[in-house]
């Protein structure tokens with residue numbers, strides 16, 4: 001049987017995790033990074049399976065398509081990297097979030113890949129983790145009804161860099177994309193990846209059909225990790241940074257005595273607390289993602305709308321307007337590129 005091959009572009013903090021997954025599944029992996037230390041690490045980790053290059057151009061000069069190419073460099077380079085590889089016949093891609101830095105590219109790139117007969121997977125890891133199914137299962141077991149809202153509040157976590165994961169999780173849990181967004185954002189020059197990249201604080205508010213909401217507030221002057229809450233009519237879920245999920249419900253007799261939604265009460269009775277990161281098979285989201293890739297299975301919803309909806313918040317903030325989603329390109333310059341990663 002022919003050797004299975006993979007390409008990794010960008011072997012930084014997340015690229016290293018991609019490589020560890022790839023080493024379990026592929027026979028030969030080419031790693032591209034401008035940083036020699038990153039390449040040395042890859043060789044130590046993967047031994048004979050690894051070949052390296054210090055530029056994508058060097059790989060493109062003598063190119064045979066790989067079974068999959070993983071794009072894990074910075075956000076603004078994702079789509080140009082995909083397109084350069086596609087021009088040489090590469091079909092299948094795993095791409096880090098954010099998929100693209102413009103709405104136009106977020107709209108176009110999936111169809112470009114599919115038109116060439118390829119597949120696209122985006123590493124919006126929570127989608128592939130045990131969290132969405134786990135949260136919905138626990139909610140169903142406790143007859144909580146529909147999830148009504150998701151809120152995230154915390155320090156310097158960046159609405160684009162980390163907020164996108166929560167937006168995506170909310171979208172998956174609500175089972176539909178948002179219908180509008182308002183936002184009030186500012187960026188300071190503190191992105192640890194590079195000073196050229198933005199780091200957004202402020203607030204984003206997404207509305208979903210049926211009055212459901214996702215809101216996120218991050219503060220660039222605070223170094224406190226975020227609180228993540230899920231709201232049902234009479235219950236509250238909390239997700240801890242390690243993936244622990246706690247569910248607390250309100251006192252039933254209190255609700256019977258005062259049934260109006262405006263007679264709020266603390267949800268204090270903890271009925272569930274477990275770690276939900278892993279899938280029922282005990283896999284992380286990234287392992288589950290790569291097993292899908294190796295099996296050549298497409299995902300029904302890749303999450304390209306999340307890429308677009310996140311960028312819509314940046315436009316909404318700049319315009320000072322509520323934007324209906326997906327955005328109308330007559331109202332918004334969808335070709336504008338944002339410095340996010």
Ligand SMILES: NC(=O)c1ccc[n+]([C@@H]2O[C@H](COP(=O)([O-])OP(=O)(O)OC[C@H]3O[C@@H](n4cnc5c(N)ncnc54)[C@H](O)[C@@H]3O)[C@@H](O)[C@H]2O)c1
Pocket residue numbers: 009010011012013014015032033034035038054055056072073074075077096097098123124125161193341
């Ligand atoms: N899904 C997740 O949970 C998750 C977590 C972290 C990062 N990310 C995303 O992954 C991407 C990379 O983030 P990171 O934290 O690994 O950044 P990083 O700065 O640690 O790594 C980026 C790597 O790309 C390399 N690089 C830069 N320009 C290059 C070029 N022209 N050719 C080849 N290599 C180049 C750098 O040398 C570096 O090793 C970002 O888009 C980020 O948002 C996703």
